[in-house]
Amino acid sequence: MKRLSLILSVLVTLSMLLAACGPAKPKELAGTLNVWSFTNEIKTMAIAFQGKHPGVKVVYTMIPMTNGEYQTKVKAAAGTADSPDVVALEAAFVKEWVESDLLADLNDLLPLTKTLKTYPAVVQVGTSDGVAKGFSYQATPGAFFFRRSIAKECLGTDDLVKVQAMVADLAKFEDTAAKIKACGTGDYYTVGTGGEMFLPFLSNRSKPWIVDDKLVIDPKIVEYVHFAKMMRDNGYESGATQWTEGWFAGMNDTLKDANGTPKKVFSYFLPTWGLPYVLSPNSTPKDGGAGTGGDWAMINGPMSYQWGGTWVGAMKSSPNSELAKEFVKFVALDEENLTNWATGVYTNAYLKAIDPTTPDDQAQAAGDFVSSQLVVEKITASFDNSTLATFLGGENSYGAFAQAAPSVNGALLTGSDDAIQRALNDPLAAYLSGTMTEAEMWAAWLDAVRNEFPDLIIPEPPVK
């Protein structure tokens, strides 16, 4: 209590100081801004933006990304009268937009990335030919989350360093998976689906998918396919499809096989956003029950990687380009907003005070990992006793992510990633379940890629 009042008084003095010596307010922003995104996340910041600039009205449109629906809609709207002013772009397709001629030049905002110490990969992904066209409020290094209780039972320890040593590389990971399968009554899976490991392999390629108009099948991709097959054939993964009921059920111990035997999943590969948005919300069963909160731990896992992230860009054709740029600046390059975003300041009460029609689930819980190293360093300590730390058995996830973030490589993303990767899912599923041979799988995938990119030079398949 004492500490809280101290913080509060410091804040009050600070704000008074700032108000006293702050520069004359710049001209008030006004107008209507159309923002399109594929989740409701940015809506929270849009409301906060309206709170800062009462003259601005943000019209927010959310279109889900399922089966590429959002990507198609934005593409179709670009260049027409229905075009949004600001678009949110996911890692899988941000490059195709950054490389296109549709986004406005945001180079004026680059100096801010220096002051905020924005992680280099975040800026790199949003830049094409030296022109910055999109920035992100997130950095998304990946991690490996495991169940402490299963680690104790099957591996003899839940010590983070010791468990990390047991999964430090793929060979060790395979040994550990065998141990977990042999443990107890044999009802434990190491991962929910082999598909989760795609991103770790993808991040560790040496070349992007397309180099000089030629498709590159990196050895890591071949290795991934073999690894996923090994996981499936040995029964180390549950066989559920990622993002479906069965996959989520493993997070809260309600996974049952067709005979009704309860099954448990030891670990999940998830990035920064996976913790507050995926793992933690799904750790409690929908129909009540204890859930698995507090039983999780987070380590680096066999490979360091990055996964996803949302970039924000302003459309070149927008009649409100200044306002759009201001909005991008607020979302991705505003220290106060990023701090509020990450520390749970945007509560329902906060948002409803600005816009009474705010839905009840709009609040942004603390824990999203932000793109500014400056902000990260300032707020990491505040997560020592947070809800997420309790969820992880006392571990400060923010600190762990902060160590991984600077090493993320942004050079591997290209504009065609989404289509190339989505084309692999179906043949790979057929190979894993045994309805296709490996050679057939590669051929089917390359055919699908060729059909979507008629001008791309397609190499010989790795296995014929």
Place this chain on the structure above:
Amino acid sequence: MNLAKFKKIPTGYLFLAPFILGFLVFGLYPVVNTLALSFTDTTLMSGGGHFIWFNNFKRLFADEVFLRAVGNTWLIWILNFIPQIGIALLLSVLFTSARLKIKAVGVWRAIYYLPNLLMPAAVAALFNALFAYYGPVNQFMVRAGFLSEAMRFLESIVVTRGLVVFIQWWTWFGQTMIILMAGMTSIPLPLYEAAMVDGASVWQMFRRITLPLLKPILIFIFVTSLVGGMQMFDIPFLLTDGRGSPLSSIQTNNILMYMKFASSKGHIGAASSVGVLIFIMTSICALGIFYFLRDKDMDEIKPAQKSLFKKNTARSQS
């Protein structure tokens, strides 16, 4: 038509105008524009493209992807249309039969029609969840002993195609039945009465009275179902991954067109070429249906009428 004539009857044309305008803007223009686009390499991300002659069409036939999609579409449509028209015919004969006099026909009709009111998206999502690896169908089948272990239904070509066929049949046979019943009730009863007096069997009455008089209705059902079937999209798109998984076995014409449209750069030129080919294929087939199901008696009557007409005019002229 001259202006004086138009001035006499402007109201009629005024009533026609909204449709004609609507058709020109929303019907004809898109068709012509699609045709024009199909000869270009226009993409959504880069705007105006170049005229590339028949390259889009050449590419479609360069690999088996397009032909496979056409094959899938036909297979799924035929497998769903045969039981659809069969069951609908059987039910509508039963419901309109003067002999059986089934009670509460309206209730039955409503029940059979109900699935048609469901949203295709919801139905597809429901079946996707039901047949998931950890889904209820697997739980039931294994626990009841029908399967020894859980099956990957949605990775099996037969099961997935079967599901699409079933959903299409299940949502549309009620609609077909209602149209057929409307056609059957409009057949004059005295025809059947006369046939009964002559000692005709049920089958003979169906074959000799119902079917011939139902022909215009059947042609209508045939053509609308064909057009709908060739454009099949929502159920196969939403049942699996939106790319016709497993192994592109439910990748229909329209899914392929959408995939080209939604590809990373948004190749609307290539997508239009798929649309143009579907249009040509459907038109030829619809005209074929009209030709083969035409009233063959009329072919014999027409020349006779014509010669009669010629004779008459010749006579009046002379």
